[in-house]
Amino acid sequence: MDGVHDLGGMQGFGPVEREENEPVFHAAWEAAVLAIMRAGGARGIFNIDEFRHGIERMDPAHYLRATYYEKWLDGVTRILVEKGVVGADELAARRAFFERHPAARPTDAVRGPLPARVPANPGWVQDVIRETDATPRFKPGDAVRTREMHPRGHTRLPRYARGKRGVIHRYHGVHVFPDTNAHGGGEQPQPLYSVRFDARELWGESAEPNQVVHIDLWESYLLAGGA
């Protein structure tokens, strides 16, 4: 999806603003969003690719002005509602409750006793390498070209690196494929490579001198040969 989240090479966002002595969380709700995201993932309600694509589908103007945890909240909420884990109506009702009762704690709105929880897999985010008999098509040093593709759905081939020539730098093993895994299409694991691009290939005459970019790319993003 060629959305505003795909920021590589974009201009106009001004200088980087560093916050001196930045706190771990700017407010308690940020930690709650982090806990919610982790619980949903660890309990298998969504995978990391569905989560990321949930954020990518935010309203673009909201994406650009939202803070990190606001993006997470928006994305997690979208996914939980889409999957039917949370009903839009019950969510709206709870929001209304907490707007009417700004001092209430989350447990104050819980109906009935807390149920037992389903088992969790805390390593869910990194659990992406699969042992398969796939043999990598490319080896370090091979010239490749990325596909010119603009899929409507989730992809991890950034827009700035489409249709570009690069060189295989390293083989990372066989990894779950986000483009299918984000859309209920299964893990379909593929060889993953670190691919090196010269900045001139990516940015043409506007490139800074003496620069390369490495991007981790799945095999099906790549065509053989740099022609």
Added chain:
Amino acid sequence: MDGVHDLGGMQGFGPVEREENEPVFHAAWEAAVLAIMRAGGARGIFNIDEFRHGIERMDPAHYLRATYYEKWLDGVTRILVEKGVVGADELAARRAFFERHPAARPTDAVRGPLPARVPANPGWVQDVIRETDATPRFKPGDAVRTREMHPRGHTRLPRYARGKRGVIHRYHGVHVFPDTNAHGGGEQPQPLYSVRFDARELWGESAEPNQVVHIDLWESYLLAGGA
């Protein structure tokens, strides 16, 4: 400038929403912004390329959520302040005045009698074709490739058409060059062409069938040959 204004091919903005019986202006201030923009251009305070680049430099999130005339207001204000026609201080003071007096008319804040106005050129926007002895380098049917460039400043070569092969469709004469004219670099007029691109060249495998895009491009955006 690869900013969010360069929207061709972007995704995630939802469906087109048509407004039934849309009024000419949604509010009187929209007409005022149109009049201000025309007055500034017609009196030679800015050219159309400076005006457009003024809008492009808006905060990106604001750009995406602003209405058309809000963008114009933001861009015109930026240019007028940059050029010293309006002082940031006097503008802030006037804004404060009208916030305190929401029923006041613009003339209520004017100090002294209205001065005579400088002559205007109402045809300023379309006044871009120059008679020069430049001879066009390309002719209809010629294969070209657009430059891979990502300038920090204003350009009218959209990002989706960088480094792409096309065919000259038509010669439009010698036109003022926006990339210099937007930055005080003079008109530097160049041959302008309509260039035809096959959608597959622009969007690769994601292209819809049986589609072409024509873009009007200045000669210096183009390299000879489609290799």
Added chain:
Amino acid sequence: MGKNHPNVDPYVVSRVRALESLLLEKGILAPDAVDRVIQRYENDTGPMVGARAVAKAWTDPDYRRLLLTDSRAALRYFDLDYAMLMVVENTEAVHNLVVCTLCSCYPWPVLGLPPTWYKMPAYRSRAVSEPRALLGEMGLTVDPRREIRVWDSSAEMRYMVLPQRPAGTEGLGEHALIPLITRDALIGVAEVRPPAPATR
């Protein structure tokens, strides 16, 4: 006003008045400039020059040729001196669509002020990359055998579509055709439809 007017800045009116008063004071804005803009566009309720030119082209083969090859000469017929217009012709084989991806360029002198949707990201983003899907959502199905030609108005040249004359209008003269020719058809997001049968 929906998504087209999501978040008008509450201070926008005072910002406009501030600028307006300063430019009046500096002799840049004429005192009657705003009123003239409103008069010009809100009272401009006659048919667009674009629609009149198309109706004439449909009924006069010589004028059609002139409109397609020398629009400036053709527009003078309607007392308009406009040098920048390219008229692109819909046929059985080709459907044309006009957009400006980089800002919102539009042929004001022949079509009036652009509709809001033409200026918003949803249209500008997709018209070049998935015009068939976009037009389908907007209610226009383009036969897959017809080529879609998108015109991205990146310079000062402006584009207008010469739509196909609909079947069922053979008996209509130039002036009866004009009201059928909508702005949307001249942008390329609609076809011209024959007149609806009179209701009794």
Added chain:
Amino acid sequence: MGKNHPNVDPYVVSRVRALESLLLEKGILAPDAVDRVIQRYENDTGPMVGARAVAKAWTDPDYRRLLLTDSRAALRYFDLDYAMLMVVENTEAVHNLVVCTLCSCYPWPVLGLPPTWYKMPAYRSRAVSEPRALLGEMGLTVDPRREIRVWDSSAEMRYMVLPQRPAGTEGLGEHALIPLITRDALIGVAEVRPPAPATR
């Protein structure tokens, strides 16, 4: 809080509480999950594993080799089982820089929570296209003869920079080096500086 927190939705707290209460009720969120997150990160005030690994690598050539070639084995030394880290080495010829242009991927297990600037558009947009200008604005001038290698974290592999050991630290041991090694140096937006001379 400046541009990094431009417009927090005023209803965000009630939105979070609503979701939190529903997920508690449905047995998805543990009652102590939020407190544990806060404890885990707000009380995690010791040096990052990343800094400890770098200090060790500076003082132990075998460990340095291990960190660069088998980071999983090297991180086990600090009781961390983490299989996804690639450590990239700064040299006289190469400066490395880590970014995630598509979202905000970051090596949490070795560096903790990412700083806000790492997650915002200004950094993510420019790190791949004009890293030298960006680093210059952030206070780091990279010699033009050094290649800048940008690592865009597009998959689950995570990247950490092994910075150059600064001159003037020859006399320092592993534990004295650790506090010099900042998070920013491990991302690649700063160099490690020698300790400031003691003020009297």
